[in-house]
Structures are given as C-alpha cells and as structure tokens.
C-alpha cells in the first residue's frame with residue numbers, strides 16, 4: 001500500500017512556485033497577489049484562510065485577508081468584489097464558503113471576474129473545463145490537486161473505472177468531469193454517486209479509483225472497496241477527541257484503518273488532499289498573474 005503524501009507533494013509544489021515567483025519578480029518587478037474574503041466567524045473556515053495566507057507568503061506572493069462581519073449585506077460583499085476586480089495588484093479572489101444564509105452563493109460566484117476566479121467556480125471557467133480547454137480556465141483547486149497527486153505518483157488511470165461519491169459544485173462535479181478528460185492523469189470511465197444512488201456499494205466496489213467527497217466521517221468502509229483500488233479521500237470531518245488539546249481531530253470520509261490495508265494507494269486525512277488544495281490555489285494565482293502580464 002502506498003500512502004500518498006499530499007503534505008510532501010504540496011511542499012515540493014510550493015518550493016517550485018517560490019522559485020518561479022522569484023524569477024518573475026526579477027523580470028517584471030512585481031509579484032502575484034491573492035485576496036481571500038471571509039464573512040462571519042466559522043472556526044474551520046478561519047483555519048483554512050490562515051493556512052492559505054501563510055502558504056501565500058511562503059511562496060513570496062502577496063496575501064490579503066478581508067474579514068467581514070456575519071451581518072455584511074450581499075450588496076456590500078458584491079461591492080468589495082468589484083473593487084478587487086478593478087485592482088491590478090489582485091490576481092486571485094477567493095470568497096470562502098460557506099457564506100451566511102442571507103448571501104446567495106451564485107451571486108457571489110457571478111460577481112468575480114473569471115480571469116481572477118482562482119477557485120474556478122465561475123461558469124466561464126467551469127464551461128471551459130468541461131470543454132477540455134484547460135489552458136483557458138482555472139481548474140478548481142481540490143480536483144486539480146488530486147490530478148497532480150495521480151500524476152506525481154504515476155498512477156495508471158487510462159481506461160480505469162473512477163467512481164466519485166459526491167456531486168457538489170466545488171468537488172464532486174468538477175472531479176468527475178476532469179476524470180473523463182483525455183489527459184495522461186485522467187482518461188477514465190466515470191461513475192458519480194450521491195444521496196439518491198441505489199445500491200451504492202455495488203458501484204463503489206467496481207472502482208479502480210475511488211474518490212470520496214461526501215462529508216461524513218468514515219463513511220467508506222472496507223466492504224465498499226475493491227482490493228487493490230486507489231482511494232482518494234477528500235473529506236474533512238471534525239470528530240470529538242478528548243485526548244486532544246483542541247478537543248477534536250480530523251478524519252476523512254474513508255475509514256482509513258479498515259480500507260488502507262486493502263488499497264493499492266490511499267490519501268490520508270490530514271496530510272492528503274487538503275494541503276494540495278492550497279498548493280493549487282497558489283498555482284492558479286501565479287497562472288493568473290502570468291496571464292495578466294502576458295508572460
């Protein structure tokens with residue numbers, strides 16, 4: 001069993017990005033800038049936003065975090081976004097999800113200039129991705145990070161059956177769409193499962209590559225996985241753990257202890273997909289910068 005080390009790959013990637021940022025700075029005398037907006041005080045979101053800002057700085061990029069109170073109106077948020085759209089020092093804009101219920105996610109997605117939409121959530125980016133014009137879009141960071149892991153671990157994907165569990169706009173749908181593109185690290189036959197899927201375990205058991213993006217702790221058990229499968233665990237679930245100072249620990253959507261011995265390769269949580277999401281966000285921000293400067 002290969003334990004796919006997303007933490008290590010993300011560190012490698014960030015070092016590569018740092019070198020590139022340094023070279024570009026010498027050439028054009030400026031660096032990529034990412035602005036993250038967070039509305040409200042969700043503790044998990046605050047952790048991610050801090051991680052993003054820290055990683056940005058490590059690679060020599062500019063990072064700004066805009067913290068807005070939970071009561072911020074949708075109009076006010078849209079005005080903030082518009083100002084960032086028009087700021088030439090900002091190359092990436094990310095509005096952290098989830099948003100308070102009085103703000104419509106769709107309106108926010110539409111407000112972000114597609115050329116700065118480093119999350120890859122805008123329909124223009126989603127559409128280009130589905131069309132296979134991957135050089136004309138931003139690929140959403142979590143699925144992109146998973147592709148990078150499959151590539152760097154030289155996992156054979158051509159003609160394999162990839163089963164994605166989850167169909168959210170931020171993970172499941174883009175993941176499934178990417179896995180059927182004709183690339184070296186994709187080119188799969190794809191099945192997507194969700195809460196209305198019948199006899200799901202019959203489908204997951206056929207997976208050569210199983211991607212779990214459900215949001216339920218330890219949901220994927222041994223009996224749902226074919227021996228020798230590659231298992232990608234996207235889930236980030238907090239469960240109570242009195243032995244930890246924080247009072248909780250993170251587990252994935254896959255029962256790692258049970259499934260890892262029968263898998264051929266598996267991503268752990270933490271240290272798997274999560275750190276890659278952040279690395280790809282920085283990658284997308286650099287890409288935006290290069291496009292803006294015709295580099």
Ligand SMILES: NC(=O)C1=CN([C@@H]2O[C@H](COP(=O)(O)OP(=O)(O)OC[C@H]3O[C@@H](n4cnc5c(N)ncnc54)[C@H](OP(=O)(O)O)[C@@H]3O)[C@@H](O)[C@H]2O)C=CC1
Pocket residue numbers: 142165166167168169170171172193194195196197200213214215216234235236237273274275277
């Ligand atoms: N590592 C990372 O970088 C990231 C991790 N995450 C984590 O990944 C997980 C998924 O996130 P996200 O996609 O946003 O979650 P959502 O809640 O938006 O989507 C969950 C999906 O799982 C499906 N689902 C829920 N319960 C079942 C079930 N019993 N059987 C089959 N399918 C089910 C839902 O089906 P339906 O559509 O029918 O409701 C839905 O499509 C979360 O733990 C999240 O924290 C998310 C983003 C990035």
Ligand SMILES: Nc1nc(=O)c2c([nH]1)NC[C@@H]1CN(c3ccc(C(=O)N[C@@H](CCC(=O)O)C(=O)O)cc3)C=[N+]21
Pocket residue numbers: 047048051094095096097098119141142236250269270271272273274275277278
């Ligand atoms: N607009 C938007 N874009 C996102 O990409 C986005 C979002 N909203 N909302 C929430 C989800 C979740 N997400 C994660 C990013 C990093 C880790 C990560 O770094 N995880 C570490 C551990 C982090 C920890 O210790 O809590 C790991 O798995 O090893 C996890 C989850 C991005 N998301």
Ligand SMILES: [Mg+2]
Pocket residue numbers: 168170
């Ligand atoms: Mg969601």
